[in-house]
Amino acid sequence: MKAQYDVVVIGGGPAGLAAALAAEENGAKSVCILERAKVLGGILQQCIHNGFGLHVFKEELTGPEYAERFINRLAGTNIEVLTGAMVLGFLADRTIFVMQRENGYMTIKAGAIVLTMGCRERTRGALGIPGTRPAGVLTAGAAQLYMNIEGYTIGKRVVILGSGDIGLIMARRLTLEGAEVLGVYEVLPYPGGLNRNIVQCLNDYDIPLYLSHTVADIRGDKRVEQIVVAKVDEKRQVVPGTEKEIDCDTLLLSVGLIPENELSRQAGVVIDPRTSGPVVFENMETSIPGVFASGNVVHVHDLVDYVTAEGQRAGANAAKYVLRAGAESAAKTVQVKNGKGVRYTVPQQIRPDQVEKSVEVFFRSTEIFKDVTISVNSGGSLIAHFSREHMAPGEMEKIILPKAFLEKIGGELEVSVTKEEAV
Numbered sequence: 001m002k003a004q005y006d007v008v009v010i011g012g013g014p015a016g017l018a019a020a021l022a023a024e025e026n027g028a029k030s031v032c033i034l035e036r037a038k039v040l041g042g043i044l045q046q047c048i049h050n051g052f053g054l055h056v057f058k059e060e061l062t063g064p065e066y067a068e069r070f071i072n073r074l075a076g077t078n079i080e081v082l083t084g085a086m087v088l089g090f091l092a093d094r095t096i097f098v099m100q101r102e103n104g105y106m107t108i109k110a111g112a113i114v115l116t117m118g119c120r121e122r123t124r125g126a127l128g129i130p131g132t133r134p135a136g137v138l139t140a141g142a143a144q145l146y147m148n149i150e151g152y153t154i155g156k157r158v159v160i161l162g163s164g165d166i167g168l169i170m171a172r173r174l175t176l177e178g179a180e181v182l183g184v185y186e187v188l189p190y191p192g193g194l195n196r197n198i199v200q201c202l203n204d205y206d207i208p209l210y211l212s213h214t215v216a217d218i219r220g221d222k223r224v225e226q227i228v229v230a231k232v233d234e235k236r237q238v239v240p241g242t243e244k245e246i247d248c249d250t251l252l253l254s255v256g257l258i259p260e261n262e263l264s265r266q267a268g269v270v271i272d273p274r275t276s277g278p279v280v281f282e283n284m285e286t287s288i289p290g291v292f293a294s295g296n297v298v299h300v301h302d303l304v305d306y307v308t309a310e311g312q313r314a315g316a317n318a319a320k321y322v323l324r325a326g327a328e329s330a331a332k333t334v335q336v337k338n339g340k341g342v343r344y345t346v347p348q349q350i351r352p353d354q355v356e357k358s359v360e361v362f363f364r365s366t367e368i369f370k371d372v373t374i375s376v377n378s379g380g381s382l383i384a385h386f387s388r389e390h391m392a393p394g395e396m397e398k399i400i401l402p403k404a405f406l407e408k409i410g411g412e413l414e415v416s417v418t419k420e421e422a423v
């Protein structure tokens with residue numbers, strides 16, 4: 001290990017791998033990936049189902065296969081990899097503190113940092129589900145780790161709360177392993193995951209999906225014995241009299257992911273409360289000059305292909321930052337706001353004079369929409385619009401704004417969904 005690198009990438013998942021490769025391709029002379037796990041690949045290593053890489057490789061790969069393609073590319077490079085290396089913190093001057101079994105406590109200085117620490121799952125504690133505290137209540141990702149990496153069965157009669165993609169994928173996985181999945185219960189009136197996962201993971205296996213439902217009680221002494229499900233009203237409160245008891249031994253929670261930003265917060269990176277990730281510019285730079293971010297640490301992605309693209313953008317721009325020895329001043333910064341029907345936008349800030357040709361703005365809708373227009377307004381006037389036949393909160397949306405267009409507008413633009421017809 002060196003004491004100084006041009007670019008240090010924190011996290012070796014798909015975002016980190018893409019960022020490191022792009023940093024070297026764009027001229028960084030020394031690049032290092034710090035990964036706390038024993039192997040690179042991040043969450044992909046436990047996602048043994050297929051469906052990865054449709055955009056990047058034009059074929060359906062499993063998570064480990066997708067990761068392997070990028071890990072293999074490291075072989076022809078000078079990129080250094082330190083696994084089993086937990087980053088404990090970093091400072092705004094880009095000093096990084098790392099702990100690793102073989103090397104102990106280390107301090108590394110970086111010309112630029114790329115944050116790619118991914119997400120963690122929301123747990124029972126965050127939801128405050130009442131009841132006893134028996135074994136058998138797991139997050140879907142933890143269940144995936146036990147089954148796909150450690151080789152354990154996690155239960156025989158399973159109820160899943162939350163229809164996020166991980167929960168849907170685990171419903172199918174558990175069924176294939178011989179467990180009985182009694183149902184997937186979702187508090188919202190629409191499913192949380194991708195439509196393709198509803199079809200391929202629930203419908204194909206006759207697993208029922210109950211919308212506007214929640215778990216009202218967990219019962220059991222040592223192990224889960226029974227849970228109580230109930231309908232909820234529009235304020236997500238249990239509707240009295242709708243409670244139903246289900247005998248089961250396992251409750252899986254797939255109730256959301258939280259970007260892993262403890263390191264970012266400690267260092268003073270400005271966090272967007274809408275995404276729980278760093279506020280970023282068009283080049284994926286955070287509020288701290290020379291500190292970039294990409295992947296699930298910025299916002300929860302639906303497809304890994306977008307994570308890879310974002311990682312490439314962050315890594316390339318981190319290298320450019322090092323080569324020009326500092327930040328470039330911008331004549332104008334456009335603040336990107338979310339209007340009606342839009343939950344958040346990434347990036348949140350655009351410097352038009354630093355845009356090469358165009359900027360991709362990613363966002364999620366607040367509800368399911370049919371036959372709508374995505375409107376971009378600035379200074380009270382409509383300046384661009386895009387039509388969509390279907391939008392759902394589970395699927396990321398993207399619009400492309402050209403540089404020439406961004407140069408003409410004032411200091412703010414708002415993205416909203418209009419002419420909507422909520423279903």
Ligand SMILES: Cc1cc2nc3c(=O)[nH]c(=O)nc-3n(C[C@H](O)[C@H](O)[C@H](O)COP(=O)(O)OP(=O)(O)OC[C@H]3O[C@@H](n4cnc5c(N)ncnc54)[C@H](O)[C@@H]3O)c2cc1C
Binds near residue numbers: 088116165303
């Ligand atoms: C169950 C599941 C199913 C999915 N299915 C699909 C699918 O079918 N198709 C698809 O395209 N996408 C799918 N995705 C989405 C895709 O896998 C993720 O969007 C992608 O893996 C996120 O990449 P990332 O690099 O941002 O984060 P991660 O893959 O989570 O990687 C983050 C890395 O950072 C490391 N790290 C964190 N903190 C530190 C620290 N302090 N020090 C050092 N290292 C640290 C972690 O150990 C981890 O390796 C799925 C995701 C999940 C969870």
